[in-house]
Amino acid sequence: MRSRYKIDKVDKQILQFLIQNTRMPFTEIAKRMEVSAGTIHVRVKKLEEAGIIKGSSLEIDYERLGYKFIAYIGIMLTKSSHTKSVIAQLEKIPNVTVANIISGRYNIFCKIRAKDTNDARDVIFKIDEIEEVSRTESMISLDEIIDDRSRLLTNIFM
16 A cells, blocks of 8 residues: 555645644644544544654754754764664664765764763764774764754645
8 A cells, every 4th residue: 555545635734734733633633624533533544554654753852951962973884784783883872863874985974962072072982982883073063053854844745
């Protein structure tokens, strides 16, 4: 069913509401769309079964939790074949919030969040200690300007 499902106008409207607020009750969506809550429930279930909706997310303000320091780490490996192993190790470091396998100078590029420079140093040292890592290069974020996963989705469904 995943590859055959076609999104129609109703599905797009439902997705637009959920993009704006993932916690919006189905009854509220139904009221705004002037359809039954059962219709919304069935449609969302079909979107989930089709793999279009993969759950909902929680937006956290890390700064309010004391994690104000953001850095990006380019990771070079001893061999590209060690990528999966290194990713598995990075998953064990909670401060690594994003990791991408990339082409170019680095094998892996990741984003870390830390309380301050000392905390970030400790995280970077943990990454450097991974056996298959040959070296890292760190870039400090001065200010995170755009962090909005819904902008593209909103554009897709307009």
